[in-house]
Amino acid sequence: MLTTIPITEMSPRCSTCSLGQLCLPVGMSQQDLEKMDTLVQDRVRVRKGETLYRLGDPLTAVYAIRFGTLKTHLTMEDGRSQITGFHLPGEVVGLDGLGEMQHASDATALEDTEVCMVRFGDLQTLSNVLPSLQHQFMRLMSKEISQDQVMLITLGSMRAEERLAAFLINLSERLSARGYSASEFVLRMSREEIGSYLGLKLETVSRLFSRFAEAGLIQIRQRHVKLVDMAGIKQIVNKSC
Amino acid sequence: MLTTIPITEMSPRCSTCSLGQLCLPVGMSQQDLEKMDTLVQDRVRVRKGETLYRLGDPLTAVYAIRFGTLKTHLTMEDGRSQITGFHLPGEVVGLDGLGEMQHASDATALEDTEVCMVRFGDLQTLSNVLPSLQHQFMRLMSKEISQDQVMLITLGSMRAEERLAAFLINLSERLSARGYSASEFVLRMSREEIGSYLGLKLETVSRLFSRFAEAGLIQIRQRHVKLVDMAGIKQIVNKSC
């Protein structure tokens, strides 16, 4: 199902990738960057709805997103499931499985997506000659912990409208960092997926979008959103309840 | 305020520490274990209510708990605060700050606590000659990510009574792994702190404890809890809502 695309002489490499400043190579010297070029030997194409890895799969690699969007999600024994993250180009997924060398969640494409496969073995080998890579990996994992903890506060202490406002701001900032518009974008996920991520029901999400639109904070038509009054949206998040 | 206790010849070391099978040395050979003994040069005593580190403090070390209990908590700009974790002996705190080399949360003692200070510089040096240490660190960080993600499901999709039941089971298992009774223990945290961790108000936590007790699932008197009907408690968590 998944299409693997071998890297050829002509393929773009880490050293020339436009996502460099968001992805693994952050802060590396040109010299280190060139060593990185051997790290990614394959790319994987994941079509919309397909799964890159599943909970419990043996972990052979982690994946840096080249383009597209992934969701990571977790299903409990009793069938309840929750989305734990939406991932944009330049982000690395699979880090949660490094401990047990088994993936600790599922990763599914929300649109046609391509990822760079970073084999764990190669990663270890290269880390030995490239200490900055090791440090960079630690940074990524630590950042993921911090982000999850911010999400814990979001779920634990924010009301529904604050959560949704925080979600829009977060998405806006991340898209903006990737060169897209901060104020106008397409949601790659359904209302139900947003709800799952935010601990809300899809109807609640839909109602809130309508309410935000009515209040003149956003314009929304299907999955196309325009943030009209950014200050107003930020105010929703900050007004402590 | 914090008392630092230098390690002497007579102090217990990693190679002889009874927490070895829960802490950094998990799965290390005797040979590797002895190299570990140089890693911890100081211990720190944190009295009840004192803070080991705060959000934004420069990170010089991470800390393995020797005895006692810590909470890690995060306060947002608007003053809202949430507990992101309770930490028992053998657990390592401070990992969330490794990315930015600044602590990403506050860590406060719930009772008199002693931690082993693992200086980051020493850690890096030793990692070079002790690859299993590096791997172990990755395991710890990755485990923390997975745990946070389980907590995200807890906050995002469980009802109040399920959250509290899950909390009791989790605590019971962790205490049991440390040689304490799985069925009878003392809560080191207040109702308010439990509520903060679980995204509930203290009154809700108190009511639920009373209801659990009334249903014969637990006995509770102040902070002393006895899990009477473990199967019943587990059933509460699993009955999907």
Next chain:
DNA sequence: CGAGCCTTTGAGTTTCCTCAACCTGAGTGG
């Protein structure tokens, strides 16, 4: 152009929160 999914909106219900009063136990000082 039809099927199926996604989304919106309404009505009624449940859950948990808020506010408030009161209780309990540990520590303190007269």
Next chain:
DNA sequence: CCACTCAGGTTGAGGAAACTCAAAGGCTCG
């Protein structure tokens, strides 16, 4: 040693937020 204080905990009543169930409309994709 006892009364007092104060933080932590319990319990009740009422209300707000979000959920459930339901119905209908709109898009997308084959």
